Amino acid sequence: MDLLVKNGRVIDPARKIDAVTDIVIRDGKIQLIGAATVPGIPVFEATGLVVAPGFFDIHVHLREPGTEEAETIASGGSAAAAGGFTAVAAMPNTKPPNDNPSITHYILSEARRSSPARVFPIGAITKEQKGETLAEIGEMFEAGIVAISDDGKPVMDSRLFRRALEYALMFDMPVIQHCEDLYLSNGGVMHEGVYSTRLGLKGIPSAAEETMVSRDLILAEMTGSKYHAAHLSTRQAVAMVREAKARRLRVTAEVTPHHFTLTDAAVAGYDTNAKMNPPLRSADDVAAVVEGISDGTIDVIASDHAPHHINLKMLEFDSAPFGITGVETAVGLALTKLQLSMTRLIELFSINPQKIMKVAPWGLFEGSNGDLTVLDLNRNWTFDVNQSRSRSRNSPFHGWSMKGKAVGTIVGGKVVYQDRA
Numbered sequence: 478m479d480l481l482v483k484n485g486r487v488i489d490p491a492r493k494i495d496a497v498t499d500i501v502i503r504d505g506k507i508q509l510i511g512a513a514t515v516p517g518i519p520v521f522e523a524t525g526l527v528v529a530p531g532f533f534d535i536h537v538h539l540r541e542p543g544t545e546e547a548e549t550i551a552s553g554g555s556a557a558a559a560g561g562f563t564a565v566a567a568m569p570n571t572k573p574p575n576d577n578p579s580i581t582h583y584i585l586s587e588a589r590r591s592s593p594a595r596v597f598p599i600g601a602i603t604k605e606q607k608g609e610t611l612a613e614i615g616e617m618f619e620a621g622i623v624a625i626s627d628d629g630k631p632v633m634d635s636r637l638f639r640r641a642l643e644y645a646l647m648f649d650m651p652v653i654q655h656c657e658d659l660y661l662s663n664g665g666v667m668h669e670g671v672y673s674t675r676l677g678l679k680g681i682p683s684a685a686e687e688t689m690v691s692r693d694l695i696l697a698e699m700t701g702s703k704y705h706a707a708h709l710s711t712r713q714a715v716a717m718v719r720e721a722k723a724r725r726l727r728v729t730a731e732v733t734p735h736h737f738t739l740t741d742a743a744v745a746g747y748d749t750n751a752k753m754n755p756p757l758r759s760a761d762d763v764a765a766v767v768e769g770i771s772d773g774t775i776d777v778i779a780s781d782h783a784p785h786h787i788n789l790k791m792l793e794f795d796s797a798p799f800g801i802t803g804v805e806t807a808v809g810l811a812l813t814k815l816q817l818s819m820t821r822l823i824e825l826f827s828i829n830p831q832k833i834m835k836v837a838p839w840g841l842f843e844g845s846n847g848d849l850t851v852l853d854l855n856r857n858w859t860f861d862v863n864q865s866r867s868r869s870r871n872s873p874f875h876g877w878s879m880k881g882k883a884v885g886t887i888v889g890g891k892v893v894y895q896d897r898a
């Protein structure tokens with residue numbers, strides 16, 4: 478695919494580029510960055526817009542195979558593109574889970590066939606995500622996984638988790654943990670605090686996350702493996718990662734937009750779109766998450782896009798499943814709620830996700846894949862979940878007004894999403 482991206486502010490922190498200029502894409506690859514007039518190829522007019530290396534959401538649940546009524550690879554990929562993401566990494570908790578290379582192959586071929594955004598599969602750590610024996614990690618690596626995780630569930634068995642870290646080290650793959658001590662969370666449905674008491678709902682203490690992060694950091698140090706903490710939500714968890722980084726452990730961490738925008742107060746109306754795991758925490762935890770983003774403790778903003786069919790989210794709070802959709806609101810929320818430089822924002826959404834997943838890098842350099850995210854920093858818009866490209870509607874951000882939006886998503890030189898004001 479050929480494309481001329483005209484007159485945008487092109488920014489790539491990894492290549493120290495920040496200039497108003499053009500980008501020429503030929504046959505899906507960047508051919509030239511600089512003032513250009515190329516007759517006869519399609520033009521993406523980017524005057525007044527920011528043009529960045531394609532954004533990469535490393536934490537999404539696509540639900541295919543197995544729960545296609547909630548999301549497919551095609552619908553999730555389309556929603557991701559509409560949120561500005563040129564690539565996503567898909568968590569393995571499908572039905573059946575991605576714990577063997579035949580599922581990995583299926584996801585990759587279906588993504589090539591139907592998803593506008595690139596899809597990088599994450600393999601399970603354990604067979605059927607049961608936490609008992611290791612999955613076919615080496616075979617899945619050969620098939621194309623970029624990381625392993627049992628996300629949705631933690632690996633409770635410390636010995637098994639040590640073995641997973643050691644095994645992943647042979648491929649230099651990150652091990653992504655959903656940090657939750659199940660004995661401490663013990664069937665809780667929201668953050669344990671004043672609101673859980675007032676609402677009469679069973680709480681999940683911050684300690685459920687923090688004890689798991691603490692154990693994992695000890696094992697990551699012992700093994701020297703790459704450890705990635707998914708969706709951190711508490712002050713102490715962020716502090717432990719900060720301290721581990723200071724000691725040069727190979728540790729990275731992500732947070733979600735809901736954990737920097739919402740507190741457990743959002744549960745007050747028993748809104749099941751405020752039910753997620755880890756749960757929405759206190760205002761002090763939100764402040765700590767934002768500090769972690771600002772000071773570099775947090776490497777990545779990822780959505781934890783978790784679509785659920787409306788019938789499930791209409792259950793009462795105790796019975797409804799955890800999780801919300803997020804790929805279409807993540808960038809807008811970050812632009813609206815965080816005071817970040819463009820450099821830092823692009824690191825969080827593109828550069829660091831690429832590094833952590835060790836994918837062949839893309840960016841603003843000649844020969845790169847023509848994968849670009851175009852932002853309008855001044856666009857005022859309101860999220861309407863009924864217009865979502867996801868098959869699911871479980872977002873707490875319906876009706877939210879935001880300033881700043883992804884208005885163009887370009888994959889391999891093809892414009893897969895565009896929103897002209």
Ligand SMILES: [Zn+2]
Nearest residue numbers: 628629655754
């Ligand atoms: Zn999780």
Ligand SMILES: [Zn+2]
Nearest residue numbers: 568628629781
């Ligand atoms: Zn998740």
